Amino acid sequence: MSLKGPRGTQDILPGEVEKWQFVESVLSDVCRRYNYKEVRTPIFEHTELFQRGVGDTTDIVQKEMYTFEDRGGRSLTLRPEGTASVVRSFVQNKVYGLPNQPTKYYYFGPMFRYERPQQGRMRQFVQFGIEALGSDDPAIDAEVIALAMNSYQELGLQSLKLVLNSLGDQESREEHRKALISHFDPYREELCEDCQVRLDQNPMRVLDCKKDKDHPAMSTAPSILEYLNDYSRTYFENVKSYLDKMGIPYTIDPNLVRGLDYYNHTAFEIMSESEGFGAITTLSGGGRYNGLVEEIGGPETSGIGFAMSIERLLMALEAEGVTLPLEEKLDCYIVALGEEAEKEAAGVVYQLRKAGIQVDKDYAGKKVKAQFKSADRLQAKYVLVLGENELANGQINVKRMATGDQETIALADVVEYMKKEFKGEQS
Ligand code: HAM
Numbered sequence: 001m002s003l004k005g006p007r008g009t010q011d012i013l014p015g016e017v018e019k020w021q022f023v024e025s026v027l028s029d030v031c032r033r034y035n036y037k038e039v040r041t042p043i044f045e046h047t048e049l050f051q052r053g054v055g056d057t058t059d060i061v062q063k064e065m066y067t068f069e070d071r072g073g074r075s076l077t078l079r080p081e082g083t084a085s086v087v088r089s090f091v092q093n094k095v096y097g098l099p100n101q102p103t104k105y106y107y108f109g110p111m112f113r114y115e116r117p118q119q120g121r122m123r124q125f126v127q128f129g130i131e132a133l134g135s136d137d138p139a140i141d142a143e144v145i146a147l148a149m150n151s152y153q154e155l156g157l158q159s160l161k162l163v164l165n166s167l168g169d170q171e172s173r174e175e176h177r178k179a180l181i182s183h184f185d186p187y188r189e190e191l192c193e194d195c196q197v198r199l200d201q202n203p204m205r206v207l208d209c210k211k212d213k214d215h216p217a218m219s220t221a222p223s224i225l226e227y228l229n230d231y232s233r234t235y236f237e238n239v240k241s242y243l244d245k246m247g248i249p250y251t252i253d254p255n256l257v258r259g260l261d262y263y264n265h266t267a268f269e270i271m272s273e274s275e276g277f278g279a280i281t282t283l284s285g286g287g288r289y290n291g292l293v294e295e296i297g298g299p300e301t302s303g304i305g306f307a308m309s310i311e312r313l314l315m316a317l318e319a320e321g322v323t324l325p326l327e328e329k330l331d332c333y334i335v336a337l338g339e340e341a342e343k344e345a346a347g348v349v350y351q352l353r354k355a356g357i358q359v360d361k362d363y364a365g366k367k368v369k370a371q372f373k374s375a376d377r378l379q380a381k382y383v384l385v386l387g388e389n390e391l392a393n394g395q396i397n398v399k400r401m402a403t404g405d406q407e408t409i410a411l412a413d414v415v416e417y418m419k420k421e422f423k424g425e426q427s
Contacts, residue, residue: 008115008123018326019314020126023155024108027128030151031106034143036130039105041085047075052295053084055261057202064113078112081260082129083289083305084296090133091298102134108310120280120312129286129307133293136302138235141266141288142242148270148284148306149248155313156322159274160283162248165256165267166236167204167287168228173264176227177203187217208257223254232265239266262289266304272312277319284308331358332418333375337368337387345386348396348414355415357422382421384414 005011012020028038047067054060066078079085086105090096095103111127130147132140145162152160167173180203188196191212198205206212207221228236243250250268258267267287286306293301317324332352336345345361352359360378362371368387375383385397396414399406400421409417 006123008117008121010122010124018328019317019324020310022324022326023310023313023317024128026154027108027151028106030147030154031130034104034147034150036104036106036132036147039086039089039107040109041082041089041107042079043110044076044078045085045088047077049084049088049296050077050080053087053262053292054081055202057198057205058259058261060113060259064115066112066114079109080113081111082107082109082127082307083131083260083262083292083303086129086131086305087133087289087292087296087298087303090301091293091296096134096293096299096301102132102140104130104132106130111309118280119278120309120315122309122311125309125311127307127309128313129305131303131305133303134301136290138238138266139242141239141304142246142248144286144304144306145243145250145266145268146246146248148286148308151308152270152283152313152316155317155324157272157274157316157320159272159320161271161273162250163253163256163269163271164240164243164250165253166225166228166232166239167257167264167267168224168232169264169290172224172228172232173204175229176222176224179222179227180204180206183221184217187215190215190217202261204257207255208259218255221255225252225254235265258285258287262292262295263287264290268306270308272316272319274316274319277316280312283312283316329379329381330360330375331380331422332360332382332384333371333378333380334359334361334384334386335368335371335375336361337385338391341386341388341391344391344411348384348386348411351415352418355419357418382418386411 050065051061060080065080068076070076086107090103106129108126108128110124112124114123115121117123130144132144149160149162168176181199184191184199184203184206188199192209195206195209195212212218256267256269265288269285270283271281272283284306288304290302292303334345334349336342349359349361362374366374381401383399383401390396390408394411395408396411397406397408398417
């Protein structure tokens with residue numbers, strides 16, 4: 001029996017991987033412009049980090065983590081998300097003590113969740129995310145949202161919907177919590193088993209339940225927005241006015257609660273509205289998490305960020321029919337005729353590559369005709385031919401495939417010649 005990769009994982013092969021490289025380079029460039037710096041943290045952490053960070057009552061911690069014991073008996077977990085790790089790193093490395101706060105980070109990397117795989121939902125997926133730590137200025141909430149929207153737009157997506165909510169501060173949430181309990185308690189028996197537990201532990205989670213979403217009590221549930229205290233309401237108003245200034249449209253959804261426990265104040269998701277995107281329409285999500293840095297053992301520091309998976313981003317690009325400007329052509333292919341020429345060709349290939357030119361040759365002992373076919377298949381822009389005659393005269397034939405022009409030049413000049421050709425092509 002042949003072995004297959006685990007369910008919910010995928011191989012990204014050449015042909016597809018170029019799309020990943022392209023979107024990663026665009027996203028990194030957007031981060032450069034917004035002055036976010038890259039951070040890289042480990043793929044596994046102590047399990048406790050996620051229990052404390054993401055929250056004990058979340059589905060992620062209760063049902064979806066890849067947790068294992070190492071040989072030293074420590075409980076470790078493959079990270080299900082990036083925020084807790086970034087905050088841990090921020091605290092451990094005392095980054096809060098450096099000048100130039102807030103700290104603005106971005107990251108890419110695989111995340112792991114034991115979810116039921118379906119289109120857009122993987123067990124290993126790659127997140128791109130950003131975190132801004134050390135500012136509770138509503139302008140930075142708008143900056144984070146702007147970066148997210150900007151990233152999608154830059155890649156060519158148009159059918160986007162930004163959904164916004166405020167979860168308020170602790171005081172507001174406490175009042176809302178009480179209201180939710182008295183609202184749902186009469187229906188306790190009618191709610192799913194999970195929600196009965198949620199009602200005691202974290203009643204806001206009930207609003208996010210997929211099983212009970214059509215229960216009549218859902219649509220009449222008290223909205224968090226009615227329970228925001230003055231500080232939280234003003235904060236939210238300010239975030240919205242910054243978005244208005246930037247011309248970023250949004251829809252308010254008081255039932256947007258997000259699946260992680262650390263959020264307060266601003267919470268948002270960006271959805272794809274393109275037809276054919278699939279059942280899961282959320283492209284990315286994020287929000288403010290004042291209090292998380294303290295929870296992880298650092299000083300009082302506010303934070304906000306968001307994350308998207310590259311898998312869903314690529315799905316959205318495909319659904320909207322966006323073609324990425326990928327270079328599929330090979331710069332140069334060298335065809336060699338005979339053993340001597342083949343040896344000489346290996347040297348020319350080496351020199352050209354050192355000079356920055358992309359070049360390939362045959363390694364399968366193919367006949368000349370088949371070598372030309374390879375050059376054709378690889379869409380070589382130039383084909384260099386080194387036959388017996390050329391070799392005897394210390395020459396090489398250069399054919400520019402786009403025009404069909406060809407020239408025989410001195411072998412000793414080939415690197416300079418090709419360098420000039422490519423310079424001309426770029427200018
Ligand atoms: P999240 O909503 O759990 O938030 O995930 C963010 C994004 O990761 C989702 O919107 C989606 O694009 C992607 N994603 C999540 N699960 C999967 C999956 N199983 N397969 C494919 N893609 C998936 C967080 O993770 C927070 N750490 C975001 C954040 C950063 N909040 C503040 N800072």
